[in-house]
Amino acid sequence: MGVNLQERxxxxxxRKTLEKRFSQHYEEMNDANYIIECALAVQVRNALTTEDFSFLAKDLIRQLFFTAEDLQATRHLCxxxxxxxxxxxxxTVLGRLFKKPDxxxxxxxxxxxxxxxxxxxxxxxxREEEEDISIYAFFKDEAGKxxxxxxxxxxxxxxxxxxFEIMHILSFLTILKKDGVRRFVKPLRSDFVTTYHVEKIGT
Known part of the structure; x- marks a missing residue:
C-alpha cells in the first residue's frame, strides 16, 4: 500500500506529520512534479488559514528544483x-528550467x-484568530459541475x-481529483462561516 498524499x-x-509524508511519498514514488504541486497546495492552505505551513518541506523542494531531471510539467509553478x-x-534554477529566454x-x-x-x-x-472560522468555497470542476x-x-x-485570487491558484494544479476529475478548475465564490460551540448542560 502506497504512502497517501492527496487532498485530505x-x-x-x-505540519510535522505532513512534512514527513512529503518525504515518504517522494522516496516511494520519485515524482518531483507531484511533490511540487502538493507544496503549492499547502502554500494556499497557509495563505487562507491561521496555521503556519510556510516553507513546508523547504529542503526537499529546493533539492527538486536543483536536481530533478524532468520538471517540464511544473516549471510554470516555479x-x-x-x-x-x-x-x-x-x-541557477531558471537556467535548468528554461533553455530559451523567450x-x-x-x-x-x-x-x-x-x-x-x-x-x-x-x-x-x-496568525491569531479570535473565533473558529471556516471557509466554504465553491468551484467548477473539470466536468463543469x-x-x-x-x-x-x-x-x-x-x-x-x-x-479569491489565492483560491484561483488551485486551478493551476492537476493532482486534486475525485474519480479522475479535477476538482478546482474555476473558483466561483466563498464565504467565511463562524462556528459556535454550544456547551451541553445536564444529562
Missing amino acids: QLFKMQ FFFRAYFTNEEWA EYLDLTQIYVPGVEKLQKFLSSGA MQRWRLSKAESKLGSQEA
Whole structure:
C-alpha cells in the first residue's frame, strides 16, 4: 500500500506529520512534479488559514528544483517558490528550467505579477484568530459541475478579492481529483462561516 498524499492530507494534516509524508511519498514514488504541486497546495492552505505551513518541506523542494531531471510539467509553478532561493540560486534554477529566454519571459508575464502580490500570504506563518472560522468555497470542476470545499481555521482578515485570487491558484494544479476529475478548475465564490460551540448542560 502506497504512502497517501492527496487532498485530505494536504488540507487536514498537522505540519510535522505532513512534512514527513512529503518525504515518504517522494522516496516511494520519485515524482518531483507531484511533490511540487502538493507544496503549492499547502502554500494556499497557509495563505487562507491561521496555521503556519510556510516553507513546508523547504529542503526537499529546493533539492527538486536543483536536481530533478524532468520538471517540464511544473516549471510554470516555479515562481511560487522564488522565496525558497537566494538570487544566485534562483538564476541557477531558471537556467535548468528554461533553455530559451523567450519561454521564461512569456511565463513571467502570466505568473509573476500575481505571485508578487500574493507571496506575503503564501508564506505568512501563523496568525491569531479570535473565533473558529471556516471557509466554504465553491468551484467548477473539470466536468463543469459545482464542487463545495471546506477549509477550517480560516483567516477572516483576508479581503474577499485576496481570498479569491489565492483560491484561483488551485486551478493551476492537476493532482486534486475525485474519480479522475479535477476538482478546482474555476473558483466561483466563498464565504467565511463562524462556528459556535454550544456547551451541553445536564444529562
